[in-house]
Amino acid sequence: MARIIDISKMERVKETAIQMVVEKGYGGASIATIAKKAGVAEGYLYRFYKGKEELVVDLLCNKVNEIADELELLLQRCNRVADVVSLLVKKIFQIAENNPDHIKFLYVLMHDYNFKIGDRERERIFKLCREIKNIGSNSGEIGEFITEEDIYMLVNIFPIQFINLRIKNFFGNKSWDNTDKEHIIEIIIKTLKA
Amino acid sequence: MARIIDISKMERVKETAIQMVVEKGYGGASIATIAKKAGVAEGYLYRFYKGKEELVVDLLCNKVNEIADELELLLQRCNRVADVVSLLVKKIFQIAENNPDHIKFLYVLMHDYNFKIGDRERERIFKLCREIKNIGSNSGEIGEFITEEDIYMLVNIFPIQFINLRIKNFFGNKSWDNTDKEHIIEIIIKTLKA
Amino acid sequence: MARIIDISKMERVKETAIQMVVEKGYGGASIATIAKKAGVAEGYLYRFYKGKEELVVDLLCNKVNEIADELELLLQRCNRVADVVSLLVKKIFQIAENNPDHIKFLYVLMHDYNFKIGDRERERIFKLCREIKNIGSNSGEIGEFITEEDIYMLVNIFPIQFINLRIKNFFGNKSWDNTDKEHIIEIIIKTLKA
Amino acid sequence: MARIIDISKMERVKETAIQMVVEKGYGGASIATIAKKAGVAEGYLYRFYKGKEELVVDLLCNKVNEIADELELLLQRCNRVADVVSLLVKKIFQIAENNPDHIKFLYVLMHDYNFKIGDRERERIFKLCREIKNIGSNSGEIGEFITEEDIYMLVNIFPIQFINLRIKNFFGNKSWDNTDKEHIIEIIIKTLKA
DNA sequence: TATGAATGAGCCTTCATTCAT
DNA sequence: GATGAATGAAGGCTCATTCAT
Numbered sequence: 169m170a171r172i173i174d175i176s177k178m179e180r181v182k183e184t185a186i187q188m189v190v191e192k193g194y195g196g197a198s199i200a201t202i203a204k205k206a207g208v209a210e211g212y213l214y215r216f217y218k219g220k221e222e223l224v225v226d227l228l229c230n231k232v233n234e235i236a237d238e239l240e241l242l243l244q245r246c247n248r249v250a251d252v253v254s255l256l257v258k259k260i261f262q263i264a265e266n267n268p269d270h271i272k273f274l275y276v277l278m279h280d281y282n283f284k285i286g287d288r289e290r291e292r293i294f295k296l297c298r299e300i301k302n303i304g305s306n307s308g309e310i311g312e313f314i315t316e317e318d319i320y321m322l323v324n325i326f327p328i329q330f331i332n333l334r335i336k337n338f339f340g341n342k343s344w345d346n347t348d349k350e351h352i353i354e355i356i357i358k359t360l361k362a
Numbered sequence: 363m364a365r366i367i368d369i370s371k372m373e374r375v376k377e378t379a380i381q382m383v384v385e386k387g388y389g390g391a392s393i394a395t396i397a398k399k400a401g402v403a404e405g406y407l408y409r410f411y412k413g414k415e416e417l418v419v420d421l422l423c424n425k426v427n428e429i430a431d432e433l434e435l436l437l438q439r440c441n442r443v444a445d446v447v448s449l450l451v452k453k454i455f456q457i458a459e460n461n462p463d464h465i466k467f468l469y470v471l472m473h474d475y476n477f478k479i480g481d482r483e484r485e486r487i488f489k490l491c492r493e494i495k496n497i498g499s500n501s502g503e504i505g506e507f508i509t510e511e512d513i514y515m516l517v518n519i520f521p522i523q524f525i526n527l528r529i530k531n532f533f534g535n536k537s538w539d540n541t542d543k544e545h546i547i548e549i550i551i552k553t554l555k556a
Numbered sequence: 557m558a559r560i561i562d563i564s565k566m567e568r569v570k571e572t573a574i575q576m577v578v579e580k581g582y583g584g585a586s587i588a589t590i591a592k593k594a595g596v597a598e599g600y601l602y603r604f605y606k607g608k609e610e611l612v613v614d615l616l617c618n619k620v621n622e623i624a625d626e627l628e629l630l631l632q633r634c635n636r637v638a639d640v641v642s643l644l645v646k647k648i649f650q651i652a653e654n655n656p657d658h659i660k661f662l663y664v665l666m667h668d669y670n671f672k673i674g675d676r677e678r679e680r681i682f683k684l685c686r687e688i689k690n691i692g693s694n695s696g697e698i699g700e701f702i703t704e705e706d707i708y709m710l711v712n713i714f715p716i717q718f719i720n721l722r723i724k725n726f727f728g729n730k731s732w733d734n735t736d737k738e739h740i741i742e743i744i745i746k747t748l749k750a
Numbered sequence: 751m752a753r754i755i756d757i758s759k760m761e762r763v764k765e766t767a768i769q770m771v772v773e774k775g776y777g778g779a780s781i782a783t784i785a786k787k788a789g790v791a792e793g794y795l796y797r798f799y800k801g802k803e804e805l806v807v808d809l810l811c812n813k814v815n816e817i818a819d820e821l822e823l824l825l826q827r828c829n830r831v832a833d834v835v836s837l838l839v840k841k842i843f844q845i846a847e848n849n850p851d852h853i854k855f856l857y858v859l860m861h862d863y864n865f866k867i868g869d870r871e872r873e874r875i876f877k878l879c880r881e882i883k884n885i886g887s888n889s890g891e892i893g894e895f896i897t898e899e900d901i902y903m904l905v906n907i908f909p910i911q912f913i914n915l916r917i918k919n920f921f922g923n924k925s926w927d928n929t930d931k932e933h934i935i936e937i938i939i940k941t942l943k944a
Numbered sequence: 945t946a947t948g949a950a951t952g953a954g955c956c957t958t959c960a961t962t963c964a965t
Numbered sequence: 966g967a968t969g970a971a972t973g974a975a976g977g978c979t980c981a982t983t984c985a986t
Contacts, residue, residue: 174950177950190475193388193476194387194389196389196476198975198977199977209950210977211950211951211980212951214977215950220977272475276475279472279473279474279526280387280473281384281387282390313545313548316533318549320527320532320533321523326520329519330511332473336475338514339488351509355508355553355556358553362548392958392959392960393960393961394958397969402968403968403969405962406967408961414959578863581776581777581864583776583777586980588981591948596946596947599948599982599984600946600947602983603946607981608981660863664861664863667857667858667862668775669775669854670775672918678921682922702937704921705912708920713911714903717903717907717911726899726902727898727899727902743900746941746944747937747940750941756971780955781956781957782954782955791971792957792973792974793958793971794971796957796958797971
């Protein structure tokens, strides 16, 4: 019988790819470097992906879906927008704490005109934002002029922006603590009420 | 008599560079294409910049400073945060309307870990945000827990995010109108008050 | 008890290899594709051949020998050159009709400087041509200045060229019929007489 | 002013490309090797051709047209098929004597299913063959059943086949002399008469 | 015996940069 | 000052081949 696929191998490649894209940008992350760092042959990833782009797109979609999954879960469990927002933002911070590269990866590619996420993901996000809106409209937590778009920007992009500003050390203040998290959550919740 | 340097030449190169970076990404924007489109020799830009990266960094700084300049001007003229925010956001929308590529350029490179803007620019932005804060603290337009960082995110990043979400057609709604602008301005002003 | 080797397996590989070489050229016919199409593991053929080249060379020799076998048979059975030529050419046409790929394969590799057939095959062909010459000299069907080389070119290469010119649709006329076959045979026989 | 294009450089590349294709086949002739042998940078040829294929196709067409040009010239000057054939075959031999690689190149690529010559060239050749036919029909040098296709095979392919058989040392007899040339010419002329 | 996961040399191509003119 | 011919390192990718199972 032939050798069994070493699952950890491709995992290593994926992790390294995320690292390199974050560090050097999509263009700067070469297959050769990724493979070497992952301890894998250059041609290895082509057994699983058609090419570099397919790999990165897949990683991006996974990351987006990971957050969407969490949001979906929270929407099932919580019946107040405040809780949903609070827990989602904490989840995002948690990702940033455990895997800073993952949140940086998301940050970098979300803003790259060459890596739009798929229509399916976009529609899913839209629906989830609408659900938040519905809950908030009923509970009075969301103002009548707040759109799904606003919700997306506040609940998803805003925390990611904050985290990356901190990682980039943009205003000199490194990292973050619980106070920062609560601060961000409060701003979001208040703004939604507007 | 020495020939006068054709000032417009380098301008053409810069404009084309912005266009190409937006269209094809940093990696995809080749010097050869830029030079050809600008009607300039391939080697031309090396008389002014060390290389491609230096050129792009310079363009990014210019763009950032352009907005900072506007903000500085508004701070001199206005004595209410509401006016500053309103006029600045309108200015950003204006740039997006007259030169969509410029706002896309800013959007793309602001979020690229390979293109951090210089310390000087960052400090300048920080000071301007502090000035907004001071005005707002006095006039009661800015809540006591709002930081310079929050102001930066709300006043600068938020509108740029909105515009690009629309350009990307993220939620299906193309472009924007005055109602959208007022909507964004209102959200920002209300959030600052929080 | 040892398992019996599945003879048809290697046969399938060989047939597929011929197909792929014809379709994509030697370089374009990848072992992976051949193996997959033949329903065999990629590493399978290495139990029988040193590598891709050896396989293809072997196939070429087989094909050459197949025609030589036929010629040998005809020489035993016929005592007129006209019959030998007629039947051999018809045989070649028959191969082209039943297995167009085989005749294309022969055509392509016969003319590739990287795939000379072995000395043994060449000598065999030479001897067969000499035999034709001998018969023709005695029967008056072959002119005194016609060499073995001429015979080879007329009797073997000429029909193969004709067939491939037609397959390639070189002069717009697709395929061939019995009239074409008789036409080619007649030209060959008349030329030999010269 | 910028440097002037060194015309001989591209000539060297072309010549080397022909050599390498003959020696190693199209697939085996790598750009790196060609460039190195031609004393030129690897990227050089991409200033003139889109890629390897375009280069080789161009070389093939040039070679085909060179022979077509000669044939056209001969048709203007001669009024007997015998003369046309004799001079054309001698021309082909001459090419083989001066540039053996060129005739080998033609031989190899004419028989490669991946390198069909353009429609324009094919039609041109067809017309030239028809012209030969017309002349021969009038002068009685060409039999009534001989087609343009036959003429093409006899006048063009036949000599090229002969030359390459000799170069390949197929029947042990190296090279050729004037007697060989006359022999081939005679066969062709006699066959056409049939 | 047969498999097919894994390799890595080598392919074609691009393009930022240099420098003779 | 300005040009653009020429470079060659580096990129993404393919695929014949190997070998643990």
